[in-house]
Amino acid sequence: MSGQVVVGVDGSASSLAAVEAAATEARLRGAALRVVHAFVWPAMHVPLGPSPLGPRDGGLRQEVDRLVAEAVERARTVAPGIDVGHAVVSGEPLATLETESRTAELVVVGSRGMGGFVGLLVGSTAVHLAAHGRCPVLVVREEPRTDGPVILGVDGSAAAEAATDFAFTEAALRGAPLVGLHAWTTWNAPLPTPEGGPFAAAPGVLAHDEERLVSEALAGHRERFPDVAVTTKAVRGPTRETLIEASRSARLLVVGARGRGGFTGLLLGSVSQAMLHHAHCPVAVVRGT
Known part of the structure; x- marks a missing residue:
């Protein structure tokens, strides 16, 4: 490189x-x-x-x-x-x-x-x-950690592809494990549309879909970076608070500039802004191409 x-x-x-x-x-x-x-x-x-x-x-x-x-x-x-x-x-x-x-x-x-x-x-x-x-x-920040994982905030958006590639590259360069972390609530998760109607979902379906979202977002990169130890987590909870708490034990937090909840034309989303202000470790913000 x-x-x-x-x-x-x-x-x-x-x-x-x-x-x-x-x-x-x-x-x-x-x-x-x-x-x-x-x-x-x-x-x-x-x-x-x-x-x-x-x-x-x-x-x-x-x-x-x-x-x-x-x-x-x-x-x-x-x-x-x-x-x-x-x-x-x-x-x-x-x-x-x-x-x-x-x-x-x-x-x-x-x-x-x-x-x-x-x-x-x-x-x-x-x-x-x-x-x-x-x-x-x-x-x-003044005292970054030299241990802990690289944490990638995953939201499943196309714009986050560049952030995912950056996070895997950083983990590989540092010899660090990578945690793909996705936080979801019933408000920010895409709604399924089963036969019961647009707002109906069987118990556990939404959580299963969100876990699958994380796995699918990282699948191709896992093949390209076989030496990076990867853990995926889909946590039900507010995105900003979940990522901030996870950053306490991380050596690096990687987020996209804006995700699937961002308004069109917005250059920096609320989640990435919150990480810059409140994360407990260095933060990399990666814009989509």
Whole structure:
């Protein structure tokens, strides 16, 4: 496997955690790592060099160079031997990383950056990229686990095919088991239409159908990834709460950007948004092709 993993940095603890995760991803994938900082100050026409009254190395540009160099060094420490490049791009962070995603196989960001408000669970950059990025987006919290399964949120939609492929790939690269988890209620499950009428179903039929949905969604990928240990679960309960609880013991949670319950044209569904805000592990959001 080859390509490029991109990580956005801003000097925050969250972005340095993202650098570590991105370096690991690059090593596992045999990919290059590109460390990117979006430098907004030139567009605001402010002085970039040191103040005449301050230290000679105290300018904005020098500070940016330092934080990027720190990120590059952190990446090389975590994954020695990977190809690490870096860029300081003049522009707004959201637009910069969205552009980077067009040629990357994965973009990694921290859950919150330097511009986050106190108490905000996830920053606008992470949410925006999850909705608009052209490749999978991995949102990292400060202390990701190194054990536990990769959990895939399964809903049976055609749009989730790309998320399923990503989850199997991640499990294979990490040597981790994969759990295909589907949460359903009588409100979000497709209704059967037996002879008794559109709202009639024999006891246990709906649960059986939902279990079959999970198995069918993963069947082809199981053949392609025979070394990945797969467990399927169909749980009766609310989707968001079920996935959030499962994320407590996961090393990674993978969800599609939007599933079968999403409104047409909606770029990021309520479930994926809830995972970005409340999951207890890193979250990968994968848009359908």
